Amino acid sequence: MSTVEVLLHEFYQPTTSNARKREIETNLLAFKSQPEAWQLCLRVATAGNSFTDNQFLWFFSTSTLEHTITRRWAQLTPSDRAQLRETLWNTYAQLGMLNGARRHRDTLAQLIALMGKREFPEQDPNYMQHCMELTKTRFALGINLLRVTSEEVVSNRGDLTTEWKQYFYSCISMCIPDVMDLVTKYLLIAVCHINGKDIQSTIPNTLMDFSLTSALPNDNQLSSSILELLGCVQHLVSWIRTELISEYFLMSILDLSQWRPANEPISLAALSVLNELLYLQKPLPYAGTLMGGVSSLLEQHNVNKQQSEMYSDKLRELLRLYTTKYAGKLMQEPEVLETFLNQLYGCTTELHGALDFTEKLDIWSPIIKAIAQQPAKITRFNQVFTQLVDEIMRRTQFEANKPELEVLDNELMEDDTPTTEWQQFLDQCFECLALLASTRGAHIVFAQVFAHWSRPQMYLMSLEHALDHGSSRSYEAARKLKHANVGEILRDFATVCQAVVRLAPLMDTSTAAPGVADEMEAQLQMLSDSLCRRCSFWPAIASEEQIWTRPPFRLIWITSATKKEGLRDDLDDIDENDVGAKRRLALLDAMVEMAKNPDIEWNEKDIIDEVNTIMFEGHDTTSAGSSFALCMMGIHKDIQEKVFAEQKAIFGDNMLRDCTFADTNEMKYLERVILETLRLYPPVPLIARRLDYDLKLASGPYTVPKGTTVIVLQYCVHRRADIYPNPTKFDPDNFLPERMANRHYYSFIPFSAGPRSCVGRKYAMLKLKVLLSTIVRNYIVHSTDTEADFKLQADIILKLENGFNISLEKRKYATVA
Secondary structure, rough: HHHHHHHHHHOOOOOOOOOHHHHHHHHHHHHHOOOOOHHHHHHHOOOHHHHHHHHHHHHHHHHHHHHHHHHHHHHHHHHHHHHHHHHHHHHOOOOOOOOOOOOHHHHHHHHHHHHHHHOOOOOOHHHHHHHHHHHOOOOHHHHHHHHHHHHHHHHHOOOOOOOHHHHHHHHHHHHHHHHHHHHHHHHHHHHHHHHHHOHHHHHOOHHHOHHHHHHHOOOOOOOHHHHHHHHHHHHOOOOOOOOOOHHHHHHHHHHHOOOOHHHHHHHHHHHHHHHHHHHHHOOOOOOHHHHHHHHHHHHHHHHOOOOHHHHHHOOOOHHHHHHHHHHHHHHHHHHHHHHHHHHHHHHHHOOOHHHHHHHHHHHHHHHHHHOOOHHHHHHHHHHHHHHHHHHHHHHHOOHHHHHHHOOOOOOOOOOOOOHHHHHHHHHHHHHHHHHHHHHHHHHHHHHHHHHHHHHHHHHHHHHHHHHHHHHHHHHHHHHHHHHHHHHHHHHHHHHHHHHHHHHHOOOOOOOOHHHHHHHHHHHHHHHHHHHHHHHHHHHEEEEEEEEEEEEEEEEEEEEOOOOOOOOOOOOOOOOOOOOOOOOOHHHHHHHHHHOOOOOOOOOHHHHHHHHHHHHHHHHHHHHHHHHHHHHHHOOOHHHHHHHHHHHHHHHHOOOOOOOOOOHHHHHHHHHHHHOOOOOOOOOOOOOEEEEOOOOOOOOOOOEEOOOEEEEEHHHHOOOOOOOOOOOOOOOOOHHHHHHHHHHOOHHHOOOOOOOHHHOOHHHHHHHHHHHHHHHHHEEEEEOOOOHHHEEEEEEEEEEEEOOOOOOEEEEOOOOOO
16 A cells, blocks of 8 residues: 555655656556455555554555445455455444545545445345434434435435345335434424423423434534534435425424524424425425425515625525415415415515516426416405505616615626526516406506506606706706716606517406596507607606507607616626617628728638637537536536426426526526536636736735736636635535525626627537526436545646536436437
């Protein structure tokens, strides 16, 4: 092993060349394949201080043991297997708090679980019993081993036959009732500790083995122990039969999910368990208990205004999943639904940003649709729906909600961008209005929306009147223009107009009461006439006019081109003066025109080079980005399941059809997964820029002189702890809209930024969505590596030195799309 130690030391020296590293790797791989290598490595892996003395050697030794178990297991004799099993078990069971670092512990647990997968129940029939017994004496070690074993149950490494994997799955499943009984008891103990209650007086004797309390004491390790427990539980519920979930189990998870400032990580972990349950595509037991618990969590959220952003994010995800899954059951309990909707309305009206508001509107959608199928029950919920319509309109108006609206981007990032952030916000709000209109009656919702038209309309009329009456009124008009933000008033006016345009096609005068139909027609006609006057009066401000005709209605949709103040995008300063005519030429047209200009040195070869760059430069970056994304989904199976659940919601029963552009717009969670992958593993890890002027740094009294080449490391920027909490953790929620709104625009630059940013970033995101969607719908992705195994190779494109070690398992229904 001394020779191996020397080679490893040389390998990790920064001065070692790549050629020498490849030579060393060849020697190390040859050593791993030697028949007796595992025995030498076993001594290193289980020695007392080897992990702290030389981690490189320790990890190489455990890697060799993993290679032996997964690749050479059949070549070991029964005595060799027994020696390997007993030595690892004894070492693991004796790990102490000081020398039991998490990575050390998890690696040993992984090796034990790999052996258990091959020996249980034939050669090691007591494997699961030993795991459960270990939790009673060394709780953290035992519960960790149960979690790792659970991961192996659903793991699809290619080192075992499908028949044996299914056999192992069925054998472990037979033990799960005992495992669930054990973890439920520990959950009950955890609830008592967290709430400061006496265990013996709180939990009935028939439910509890009080000897277990010694394994989970109320000491300074309680929080970390409960987190270990919840991590194990979250993985178990992702695959076990849901009928094994007891009511006490569910009640315990709901209790631990409550917001407790002193135990926020526990609250977040418990919410993750609930979300995992709701992601399952199968019914859950004890619906009444779950419904009551979710209502209690929502009520607590409305009362306690100090909850963290991460907790609010998790709770919002829970509510969205809950209403999607339980809308039908809520309809069977009108009183419960009425209470829940009132609480949900209180939550929706909280001011946490415009994008947070639209995500909360998504929570309403399944319930509104369910009520629409039972119109006889709508009367009971009229009041809260009326309030919701008014709240939607209020939140879209600058007059009432300027702080939230002014940070929304109202500029197109690129020519091919279908909509702005501002317009996307409005569209989501109006779709909810349309859904409410189809449920309550379009004429009722239209009347509410129409009521918001009068304020901006009256202001514009008064301003027009002042200007129409010449100098006698010019002072009044000037005062109005000086003291009012005309751009905001116009945008409020345009917003109401768009809302009306969205609702008008839903109104059927043939089914409305005669008086109501006449009133709606009169209102629409008056609005149409007024809009025509406004458009002719403000020709320089109205940037887009679109005639919408539907007898007997005629409306004009005006979208304001007023630029926002506040956080700006790097392309905001491009002024296209766009009034309907296209001012900029397409790229190829522009280059052809340049080639015709005698004053510009530009020829056909230059055009070919530029086109080739646009067409082909994105292939390596896209392939690297998609490969890293597949690796991350293979490693984080819970995230992969959420991506698949989103695909299922989009594609329904036709999972094999082609992906459309409209489909990609619905892939919100997949987009967050892609962005988080690009954050941690940007395909272009660094960029270089030459300064055209002296640059004074904001970070200190330093000036970088003109002409200097500056290197910007996206890889490092994306891992700054002051920008991204827990920056090395793969967490797609980093790209929730409200979190992105609180970060500087240049905190995420996988496509560079500024005038030289990647012109194909939208196309790249579209390609990644289509590619990954197709793969996830057709295959289950597995990764044989963890992130700790990654050896990054930073060339022009960021790669893995040993390639992307993933495998694809075809889904049962799937054929390649």
